[in-house]
Amino acid sequence: MNEQQIQNAKRSYEVLETDVELMMEKVGKRLQSGKGRAVQRPKWMIRRMSLTAAAAAVLCTVVLGSGFISPAMAAVLKEIPIVGSIFQKVRGPGLQTAAERGMSETVGQAVHNNGVTLQIQEIIYDGDRVSIGYVQQADEGFVNGSGPWDGIDFKINGEPYSDSVHGTGTEALDSGGNTRVGQITLQPNKQKLPDQFELTIEVAAVGGIAGEWNFTIPVKKTVSDIRSMMPMLTKSDGETTLLLKKVSFKPGVVDVEVELRRPAAMAGERMYSTEVVTDRGIALEGGNMEGDGYIEGDTHVQLGTFHFDAPEQMPKSITIQQRIPETYTEDERWNKVELTGEPTESNPLVISQGAAGRLLITKIEQSENNTMVYFRTEGNDPKNQGYVVIEDKQQPWGFLSPDKQTEVDAEKYSYVSEFAAIPADQSLVFMANNLKKPNYNKKLEITLPLEF
The missing domain is CATH 2.60.40.1630 (bacillus anthracis domain)
Incomplete structure (x- = not known):
């Protein structure tokens, strides 16, 4: 040396x-x-990658050597x-x-x-x-x-x-x-x-x-306790075919590997968001994807692995759903409600979330270190509904985001969000996303019994 x-x-x-x-x-x-466990912001907030070749090419390409x-x-x-x-x-x-x-x-x-x-x-x-x-x-x-x-x-x-x-x-x-x-x-x-x-x-x-x-x-290999299946199940809707290649339960994460094929002329169109629901009706958090897309003859091929937070209990089966993407204008995005009293479990602060349902704030704790907001969601899309912010026009986006959000009960869709400290004499205006009722392509839905 x-x-x-x-x-x-x-x-x-x-x-x-x-x-x-x-x-x-x-x-x-x-x-x-x-x-509970920390959870990411819902998919509508993080512009999650769905199966689009253009996005995959931008995010996944690296020069190699x-x-x-x-x-x-x-x-x-x-x-x-x-x-x-x-x-x-x-x-x-x-x-x-x-x-x-x-x-x-x-x-x-x-x-x-x-x-x-x-x-x-x-x-x-x-x-x-x-x-x-x-x-x-x-x-x-x-x-x-x-x-x-x-x-x-x-x-x-x-x-x-x-x-x-x-x-x-x-x-x-x-x-x-x-x-x-x-x-x-x-x-x-x-x-x-x-x-x-x-x-x-x-x-x-x-x-x-x-x-x-x-x-x-x-x-x-450093990770143990991995349970995987390679079902190779196929569902089709016209000229679009979805292949479920592999499902792996790993510490803290569920990986779902899929391959989607459709006509090359459709390559520039928006694609589905993949979601996973357990046999107990619990929608898994996450859904971020890494993948690749390319043209093969007259076919647009998209490969992707979606990552979801692992459920606390091993389910008997999971259903892989393909959600049709919604579009919103900026005016449709938020609903706001000002806090006028102390919310409780029996008398919560209710924020409408449009056709999807509503968000209920049940408790607020303020200290010199932070502001803790306890809430739950009810409706047609409870997992994606699970996010609340505080209006703050001094912030770049006009609201204060939580520093951390923790899922308290996955089945009840209850959470606690930790915000920066806010003076006790400052009025609080809470904002929740206005969501449309989710729509899925049932022809591409796959239910997989888990046989590990």
Whole structure:
């Protein structure tokens, strides 16, 4: 090992050690939660990817290549101490649950170049996708918060990886944004990853700063307790065919892999949103998708894996539904109600949500640290109805979003949302989304008995 490699290792330790206390504090705050599990905003709020080739091409395409780091250097860099889990800090389907159960593999390789340290901190591999948690730190700040996305290449056992890549943006761990964390996931749609392989990563820019950060990492499966079925069930509606290829129950997440074929002339049209309902009538939270779309002769082929929060109890069956997308004007989007008294379970603050139903606020707790709002939904689309905000015309979108939302009871569709502290003498105007009654293509509906 040469002197420069040794200095890189020492430098990596120093810059990452600087923020140990801050990182611990921030990760600790993020992990504080109430009863139940944290849930994402509903699909109408996050513009979830449905099976559209154009969106898939934009979000999934990455330029690919190769990289290398010496084994001697890697051995030294693995000694850098790890603080917490990246996957408890950033979003990703099933990543937090897997990390909490110890199903991540510590890597700890770090390289310092051009004033930037990039550390591959840990990896989660469930046999279908590889998630890479990283820390990046700049001596004098980053040009932008994009992470290592501007020029990143991968190889699997020396062969270029040319399938889907996705992940999160970076999240700052300090007030200046000089220390940031994020995750990148390799989610192949066309190729199968081996159970064990050597992953090569070459990064040409981090946060807008050009340089060279190369890693070679041995990867093996880290996630256990996976139950999968490959039903290969098909349903058709005219010239449109849906194939249910695979369903996997993993720690914290249910993956539903589908293939949809339709005439190439329909490639630019909006597509369905995939939803999953259990035999007990519980709509699973989530539905974010990674996939790929392409033209094959006269056929538009769309491949996708949808991710849903795993139910607390294993269902006897699930029904995969294809929801016809709704359109709204901005004037149709929100309904508002001002708080005039203390809401209770027997006398809630009721906000109409149009044809979908209504949202009922049953309790509000205000303190110097936060504002807690307890509510439930009733109606035709209770899972998607489950989101409330507070009007604040000083905010970019005209409302204050919750910092965290927790599902209290999946069957009763009850939640608690945590907002920033609001002065007790300030009037509160709550806003809930106005929704149309959901409409599904019944011809493409598939009910799957679970036989694990």
